[in-house]
Amino acid sequence: MKNLTDKNSLRFLRLVILMLFISMFSSCNDLMLGEEPNNTPNDNFEILWKEFDRMYALFEVKNIDWDQLYAIYKPKVNNNMSGDELFDVISEMLAELNDGHVWMIKPDPGFRRFDSGPVYPEGDFDLELVRSKLKAEFSIGDSQDPDVIYGKFDGEIGYIYLENLGLTPAFYREALEHILPFMKDTKGLIFDARGIEGGYDRSSQEVAGFFTKESKLYMTSRFKNGPAHQDFGPAIEWRTTPNLDIFYTKPIKLLTNRHTGSAGETFVLAMKTMGHVLVMGDSTYGAFSDNPKRELPNGWIYAISTGDFRDAAGVSFEGIGIPPHELVKNSPEEIQSGKDKVLEMAIEALKLL
Missing domain, CATH: 3.30.750.44 (Transcription Regulator spoIIAA)
Incomplete structure (x- = not known):
């Protein structure tokens, strides 16, 4: 991307x-x-x-x-x-x-x-601005470029940010087993998926499993298996896989933008099946399929989307993006002035609970 x-x-x-x-x-x-x-x-x-x-x-x-x-x-x-x-x-x-x-x-x-895909403007999200507003902050990974940031805004509202979903499911399992006990006294949680550009669908499934007690169908995928345009293998069902030892089912605001893509989007599909999750921000990028790489005789390398990914209702968001429950957009000018409207609205909504 x-x-x-x-x-x-x-x-x-x-x-x-x-x-x-x-x-x-x-x-x-x-x-x-x-x-x-x-x-x-x-x-x-x-x-x-x-x-x-x-x-x-x-x-x-x-x-x-x-x-x-x-x-x-x-x-x-x-x-x-x-x-x-x-x-x-x-x-x-x-x-x-x-x-x-x-x-x-x-x-x-x-x-x-x-x-090939669309190019969306940048500047509607600044992680450093978010970090400046946290009252308590911790990180996992490289201290200069952490893989996970989490904390609280005022002791009542929790916050989790993932740079991407490109590490193993075991990494995220260990991280969330460490993070969620820290969130036990919060009223609600903000999960910031803005800018998650990709990773592994199994990792997104693993992360989503910490926020539900039910196994629900959230996605199907099928892959080309023949030369005709209609030649596909059988559909693969993707279900949430609850972690019943440690989980968080209080109200969650899931923040997305046009740079939430690929595995970040399959994560959003999983989270949208949960009644306590409300997605806020902008629509996601709109690129779901796996894309194996090929080489031409002249040495050029290219990628092809070989999978058809759809939500539980059979809807494809390829090239469109997943719409949020509540559409709220930051402008670059607001971010530059120190105002993250999407984040502030999420905090205020959780405070009113």
Whole structure:
């Protein structure tokens, strides 16, 4: 996804280097097992289009005619064009998908990256502003860049912030087993999911399990398993998994914004099944699917969304985002002036309980 934090950017760079390393061996294996594809603009375009035709899971959800896009963009490709010109044409075609989990990288020389999904303005959330308002604050992880921040605003209102959901379920289980006893005397809790850009769906499921005593269906996922656009495997049901030893079921305000994405969104789906949780803020980003990576003969790396994720009612929020129960937006100007309206409204609502 776009607009990664510095820490996530470093993780992403490491991932790209790892993928490039793996791809070198994959290419060697391809050479040994079969004929290497031609490395021309026409061939690279054809390979990418056919891979999306075979693997992309969201043509129906997004009402996209992939054949029509081929007819539009293929005539723009010729074997005399430069790599940058080809990159521009493919980027235009992938932009039609409006999918935050679809991206393409042209490695050095002349590094370029394209992201298909929408770009939302930043500046509506500042973690340091939140931290300045906490009366008691603790953290888990690197002291300079913690993975978890928690505390209280006035002794009555608790606060939990996760940087992402990219660590193991066991990490979050241990963290919440430590945090929730600290919250036992609070009237309510603010769970800040603004800016959670991704991670593991199993980790989001683990975290949600600490805030319910019931197992409820909150999501289904199914994945492409054949070449036709309608070829999918059976639906996988995702249910909340209650932790009945330690849990918090007092009123919770769950804060979201347009930078809450991927595993952050599947976490929101789980939390929205709970009657004591009210989601406040802006809609989420709208990118749910898993996105395996592929490589073209020219060495470009791209990601394809291969899963169809829906809420318990069968609704897809791909490209749209999950709407909050209560729509409240901060402006960058408010944040710069030291006012986090979303947070302040959540605190005041919990104080009135």
